[in-house]
Amino acid sequence: MPLIRPFAALRPAPGRAADVIAPPYDVLNTVEARTLAAGRPWSFLHISKPEIDLPPETDPHAAAVYAKAAENLKRMIESGVLARDQRPLYYAYRLVMGDHVQLGLVATASVAAYDANRIRKHEFTRPDKEDDRVRQILALNAQTGPVLLAYPDAPEVDRLLAESAEQPPEAEAAAESGVRHTLWAIRDETVIARLSELFEAMPALYIADGHHRSAAASRVAASRRPSGPGHTGNESHEYFLSVIFPHNQMRIMDYNRLVKDLNHLSEAGFLNRVSERFAIEKADNPVKPGNPGEFGLYLGGHWYKLTIRSDLIPADPVARLDVSLLQDNLISPVLGISDPRRDRRIDFVGGVRGLHELERRVDSGEMALAFSLHPTRMEDLMAVADAGQVMPPKSTWFEPKLVDGLASHILD
Structure with a gap:
């Protein structure tokens, strides 16, 4: 199966990105999320941290929490705040934090490549955190938290993304942190095909952040594969939501x-x-x-x-x-x-x-x-992953961070 492929993203309707985008679900506790979402009915925190809409004593892992996430996602779609593209696309995604700029590709990445270690890991995962992500994916029938990946040197990919970012953006908004997030849809079929070819030629991609999200996607895919004929490997659950940056643009802080x-x-x-x-x-x-x-x-x-x-x-x-x-x-x-x-x-x-x-x-x-x-260097992270080893706890702190809500992957 292809290493990556385009997908029809669910994303904010024109002019709604600032209303929607939210910090990643795992960088806020419930109290912080509730405060940040106050007065913001369309914040993606109502999907990624849905316990904020339930009584304060609610267990964040209760069945009612995942059901509330699905209810809130449906409400945002029916209200037209989120809309899905009509056909599979790639997307260019730029982060700007002060004088630091990085430009990457939003795509779905192959679960089979992850399982075969072509998408390489450098951390252990915890079963309880995997369980949480599995339940969230199943409740929403969607992947809403992107996995942060890195690709090795690929000047032509860098050039194609830079050219795509010269067009008017689909969405642009500043997060509470001050980081500016900009998204462009890549609609040219020739460019889409060439990006797929270039990534297919890469020996590996590297998980920077999102080990639990990728592990959960693998578990969901395994649970949905039929035991008999009919499985092609092209099903949407065989791919997971990713943002892939050139490794030499990524910023690891101490x-x-x-x-x-x-x-x-x-x-x-x-x-x-x-x-x-x-x-x-x-x-x-x-x-x-x-x-x-x-x-x-x-x-x-x-x-x-x-x-x-x-x-x-x-x-x-x-x-x-x-x-x-x-x-x-x-x-x-x-x-x-x-x-x-x-x-x-x-x-x-x-x-x-x-x-x-x-x-x-x-x-x-x-x-x-x-x-x-x-700071740990990206080259060191990649060397550890290439050796099939894991890094010690708290080895990397990536900045700037992605946001939730700018692009989600619906499982058809």
């Missing part, structure tokens, strides 16, 4: 760490232990590491620059990641946190919050120390 205590060490004793594996330099300003293998440490009102010994950097694509180097050489042996997924002594802060957020939480006494990291 994902920093905070720890509650020094594991019964004094500040001097802690720094002495750290010096066994890292060079330590006191800094006059907050430390934003400029290279892999460098880390910032905020402790006792002071910043330090840490540089790991070069002989401690292994060749393995996972073990050589900065998040692994810090975990394996400091957080685990010195601070005694061996399982950062479950240990409540450690917390994680996306770099979009800035280094001053690290200072604030340490200075307040909530945390004892903070680490700033160099």
Whole structure:
């Protein structure tokens, strides 16, 4: 089956994008979603976080929540706020965040390619989160949360997308974050066919964000395949909603760490232990590491620059990641946190919050120390995925983020 293919998107009617678009379902809790959707009857949060329309004590995973999502989707279609294109198309999608711009392709990606690891993963998934997405897809008979994918170097794809973005857009709106989202429909059949050919020639695509959404799509497809004849592989459930950007345009920000205590060490004793594996330099300003293998440490009102010994950097694509180097050489042996997924002594802060957020939480006494990291590179993520391995928790923070509601995939 083709790696990707066009689809007839369900998307905001002309002039309604600003009313509809909403942050991804998994970056808001229910209270935040309810506040953000207040006074906005057409916000996609009524579909992606439908518990906001039910009593506050409602379990977000109750059957009534998924039924409410389906009811709200139907209401938005019947009211003409959302409309579906008449034929399968590709779409160009541009994100602008400050001076950062990335332009990608909205398409549906092959479940078979995902199952065969041609669409490559780098994270484990949790069954409960998969279950939630499966139930949402089945209730809506649609995929509404796009999977963020990356494609390797493909200059002709970049050129075709840039040319498509020279036309008047179908939708344009700024999100609450200030990020500007613009969508163009690609209607030229010659361009559609050429994009399909170019992607088919690629060895792989890479999941950047959306492991639970893609895993859920795979489960839904498996459940809908007939046991006997009649299955062609071309059914709509055999593809999942994706936005695919060139890997060299994607922006990964630092994902920093905070720890509650020094594991019964004094500040001097802690720094002495750290010096066994890292060079330590006191800094006059907050430390934003400029290279892999460098880390910032905020402790006792002071910043330090840490540089790991070069002989401690292994060749393995996972073990050589900065998040692994810090975990394996400091957080685990010195601070005694061996399982950062479950240990409540450690917390994680996306770099979009800035280094001053690290200072604030340490200075307040909530945390004892903070680490700033160099962002994981897309090339490192792709190397891990190519090796069939998984990255440590909280390794990547992608910005800018996609929005929900700009394009959805109806399962016919």
